[in-house]
Amino acid sequence: MNVACLYFHQDTAVDKVAEIFLRYSPQIALRSREAVFIEIGKCHHLFSAQDFLHEARQVLETYHYHATVQIADQVTSALALARYKTSGIDQLPLEALLDFADPFYRDEGLRHITLQMIDSFQDLGVKNLGAFKKIPVGQLSARFGVVGRFCHLRVQQSDFISWPLWQPAEIILERKEFPYFEFYGELDPILFELKIQIDRLFARLSARQKRVTGLEVRIECERNSAHPNNIRTLRFDFYAPQSMAKGTLKILHERLQREFEKSPILSPIEAVQVKVLKVSDFNESQKNIFNNDEEKFEQLYSIHNQLIELLGKDNIYRAELTQDRRPERAWVPRHDSPHQAPQDSMNLDDFIPERPTYLLRKPIPIEVVAGFIFIQNRKHRIFHWHPEAERIDGAWYENDKQEVPFQLNEDGRKHYGPIADSFHRDYYKITIEKNQKILIFQNQHSKFFLHGYYG
């Protein structure tokens, strides 16, 4: 067995730290608010004890945790060595016997008797575990009964210790309270705190192989008469799952900036809290060493989320072609993942004449008279009438009541007209002054409409 112990000299929420270390080993146990034990012996093919030690220190530093990391053969020795920062068991003070007797802080009675035993031995001049180990086991049993023998076995590391079950919390949440009202409603200090919290949240989610799709940021302010709405709750629904703190923080920044401009915070902030609302599975396999496409797309999703936050979901899209012959229905906007190749789409580019680069939302009625074209009462000379024409037509199986997008009333409401008016069209490409090319069509009533222009 090879056990790593992360010992926190200050009161710490160790369950959150343990979640981050889930990616190193699934066998983890906690000592309430003091220590995390990680069994790393079974993962020796993945990393050595030295590698783990190095990485663990780096992780703790990244997420602003202060702890001593120690690796030993047993939970008991790892805990005692980390707490007292010594290199060998024999040099440990006699108080370390408490850690050997009850490493998981489970038995108050045992701790009480062990403390009495420690006091007695200190009176007898036994100062460290090296001296304790030399006491014959028979004498210990005679004087302290079963507890004496138990402690002897633990110090000799010849006792089996069962690990208590630990499971990560259901709700993933980070919170910090500010008891001294360090700052008012400025955005920067909040962002600094949010960055720390988001970093930790993402590390915890990454260890669970999850990505976040919904977050809630809660800012609690002091309640006073000038500021009745003292709790601000902002909900973020990410269009693409997020696993990078940097991109997420940018999204939070944008929203908070707008929120603070709209309604400034008028009383001191008491607490900042981030809670994960929705997650999606994320299979984090080994990194591809030949390309960084995954990272690139992760960044892209982050930008996509930022733009959605700024402009709204409907204003960001990619275009996908359809098989409809009507120009206005030849494509549809897709609001899903950016730069995603369409599936099973048939490209009809080679079968239809070249379409204009700009299509009018609503065709404009025009008049074509003796070599001239009148567009909104302006006369343009026709220089060239291209011989190619495209005829599109309705079909017997198509519904009479189909929406025709360009048949809009003046007030912009959709008008369901007879389909024959719109569906029988002969398209022509013509060149007018300054070599400007336009696309016009003639309907079955021989009326002309301008539908788009080239260039």
Add this chain to the structure above:
Amino acid sequence: MNRLRTSAALDVIADLRRRTGSLDLIPRESWRAPGVESGIAKGIVAELLGNAKTEWLCEFFKTHPENFILWCEIHQPVYPPALSQRGIALERIQFLRLTKEPYQALRIALESQFYPFVVCPQIFPEIKSLQRLNLLADKAKSTVFLLSSEEPSQAWPLSLQMEINFSEEETFLIDIHRQKHGASR
């Protein structure tokens, strides 16, 4: 005679540059571009005018098929099937409808350094906005194409101004109004 005059003028310009302490410029990296021998520099803001500017852009994007494009629009959106017909894969393009805060949206896209090509209508009358856009484009090594249907802008941050029209033979008539290629060391 003309050549002599040109060389004298260049000497005068070089002398003035020395006296004013102006920086030596190094040529920028550039994209190959149809009909533009010098290419289109990376990291600049370019203004495109004329009645064939979008057609020319399609040709340009077709020659660089591996790069993503951010296409911003406000009033008159480009017609995607036309882009597909002109050889641009639609999955390369992300369309943005700039309903509000156009500069912020462009800033996010440019700061990400993900889009080497950004197309946007010319909606930046202020020099200050163009200057900021220029700095962002320079940092991201992206080329921002501002599509304009009015007179060429006088704003100095625009490094390139091209008027592209159709000729009678349906080719491009390219008139370069301004071209400032070069970056400070």
